[in-house]
Amino acid sequence: MARPREFDTSTAIGGAMAIFWRQGYKATNLPDLLRAMGLTRGSFYKAFADKETVYFQTLLRYDTEVVSTTLAMLKACDTPLATTCLMPLFTPSGKADMGCFICNAMVEVAPDNPKVAQKTQEMADRLKEGILGVLEVRDVGLSPTHRADLAEMILHLYFGFQAMGKSGRAQDDWEGRIRRLLGE
Numbered sequence: 001m002a003r004p005r006e007f008d009t010s011t012a013i014g015g016a017m018a019i020f021w022r023q024g025y026k027a028t029n030l031p032d033l034l035r036a037m038g039l040t041r042g043s044f045y046k047a048f049a050d051k052e053t054v055y056f057q058t059l060l061r062y063d064t065e066v067v068s069t070t071l072a073m074l075k076a077c078d079t080p081l082a083t084t085c086l087m088p089l090f091t092p093s094g095k096a097d098m099g100c101f102i103c104n105a106m107v108e109v110a111p112d113n114p115k116v117a118q119k120t121q122e123m124a125d126r127l128k129e130g131i132l133g134v135l136e137v138r139d140v141g142l143s144p145t146h147r148a149d150l151a152e153m154i155l156h157l158y159f160g161f162q163a164m165g166k167s168g169r170a171q172d173d174w175e176g177r178i179r180r181l182l183g184e
Helices: 010-023 032-037 041-047 050-076 082-090 101-108 114-137 145-166 174-182
Strands: none
Touching: 010 032, 010 050, 010 082, 010 101, 032 041, 032 050, 050 082, 050 101, 050 114, 050 145, 082 114, 082 174, 101 114, 101 145, 114 145
């Protein structure tokens, strides 16, 4: 009879996500990962095949906890101005100096890992659809093609905002920029 796990998988994945987010995938070695997850080597290999498997689990968690929450927030926004609905995307979080987990994954891991590339693209596509939904509901006076282009541009601005946050650069007047972009 197999022994039950002596650790909480959710807590371990949370620790893995924190270290991957802070250090990056490639810079995180197995001892760092084990410490962050609170696991022994044996427990790690019994529960997870390898570092890549754990990393993908952290992407899934980010999707559930951050991307899905962001989409729900965009969908639930009931103010008449699209800028007001979009501003939470451009407000620094407590993790601003760590950048965006999706951006980090796209830049560091996705070029060499098709599974990560596909997952990060799926998350980005969902975010773009959420932004597009905000623009459609508020009828910003553009054709469907222009709205789609604008949603893509706002998504890229969001990722750029996140990357700039990682560099420690001041995040000034994004509300004014978005308002001008949308003509509000």
